[in-house]
Amino acid sequence: MRHVKILFETLRSVRLTGPMLAAAAILGGWFLVALTANFIAPHDPDAIDIVHMLGAPSAEHWFGTDQVGRDVFSRVLHASRVDLLLCVVGVLPPLLIGTTLGLLSGYFGGVVDVIFMRIYDLTAAFPFFVLVLAIVGVLGPGLSNFIIALALVGWVTYARLVRAEVLVVKESEYIQAAQCLGFSQPAILLHHVLPNVMGSIIAYGVSDAVLVMLAGASFGFIGMGAQPPLAEWGVMIADGQSFVLQAWWICFFPGLAAISLGLGFAFLGDGLGQLQRAQAS
């Protein structure tokens, strides 16, 4: 609870800049769309209507219709649920695992730290995308396996970031004071070290959401992520690829949606990172 309080106080003390406000507005907008997609979508996203297939954008179908006559606009709205959820579920497990391990390895050092650094060296040897791709390939295509693979590979980056921060924080006077006062190690870690590294983790996590969303859409596109007929932006783009000559809109609008959600996360993450650096210096 204490951490939640600190988190809220930190968030309240944040002075939002223009780009950050715009980013927060975009994210809020997509969040609302995802929540209310059932009500605001003008058509059933899965309703097949062969008569109106490959229809150009019109008053009835704002983003046109796809090769089986489904309304692209409604599908883009519905897909935001999958892609937004993907950002959250894709970022949180690596963030939590990585933060815990990074705290332990940075604070206690020793054997744990040595082992951790070896794991880091090893992971750095693999291109991120290739390793995730290979793991998903073996586990089987699908969103849940994508999330698992992401957690298996992604925690290392967070752990490395947290470890580096902890190494600095550990030497600070307030930690030494806490140690002298005889606070228990878990108490120091949780109440003194963690709050001081939380800002960087959150800033990085928000920026990471962009990469996770793009990776998720890429996996959907190559058939290793979300599976059709589920509406997901990457899957929709893959669906439309064969018809791009007659009907560019099937591919175009899902990509635009992905970019706008990405912009929201990217500018929020960038703003938070800048604040973080400004506070640090």
Place this chain on the structure above:
Amino acid sequence: MTLLPLISRRLLQLPGVLAGICVVTFMLLHLAPGDPARLLAGDRASAETIAAIRHQNGLDQPLWQQFITYVANLLAGDIGQSLRFQRPVSALIHQFMWPTLFLTGYVVLLAVPPTIMLAIASARRPGGVADQIIRVLGIAGLTIPVFWLAIMMSRFFGAGLGWFPVSGYGQGFFGHLHHLFLPALSTSIWLVPVLTQSLRAALIEKTTADFVTTARAQGAGEGEIFWRTILPNAVLPTLNLLGVMVAFLIGGTIIVETVYAVPGLGALMIGSLLGRDYYVVQGLTLTFALATVIITLVVDLLTAFIDPRVRL
């Protein structure tokens, strides 16, 4: 030469990482719950087929024995056999490697000049108008899905205007240049922001360095300081950039090759994943990891060779 201890230290770290890569790629196939033989055979395979595949690939042996066989095969240059093509994976890699190498080189050529120009324009006055614009464009550029950009470009510049072919690899050097232009451009557009950010940071760090203060104290003009003091010192960060690029490049080209039907390693990887040809996936993962390790090593050694400070 003090270079020797550095090189040997760096080379001594290598076996550990290589051993780790072997373990990870080996475990990849055993990661899936259930029987790897069933995974290789596919869902519809009969019990006899599964048993045959299990025996053929030595999957009926204990795990440690399989690992030893795997490492021994690797050392002998055998990185597996493709079930789909019925050919050694190394032969497949050899066949599919050239378009990927060509594309990678092309991307580097297209991405490095704008990166250097943008980073210099940004770093000359940090926080200035140019810097702000480039920063915002850079952040925005990172959010574009590469495969979407590739499809849109092939639609408008390829099919729409007819300037470039939309698929394949072409014949001869100029054919390759022509065919791979759109794939290389799509990857570059996404790569340039990443590189610009890191080069800009490196340049700005140099502007606050002590030797710049010294030059200023000696009465050098700002232009002279930038071109003669800061820029030469930024050569190393640019070189290190190449190391950073590798992993990004490999990931990016995999997707782009699929969109443009370039017969390269990325297309082979995706085809093998979808076709459940797991020994090829394993071999390719190993190859990509080796490539990353070797390029990082070369960059580190070059850095040491150019910069005397690293050797200290």
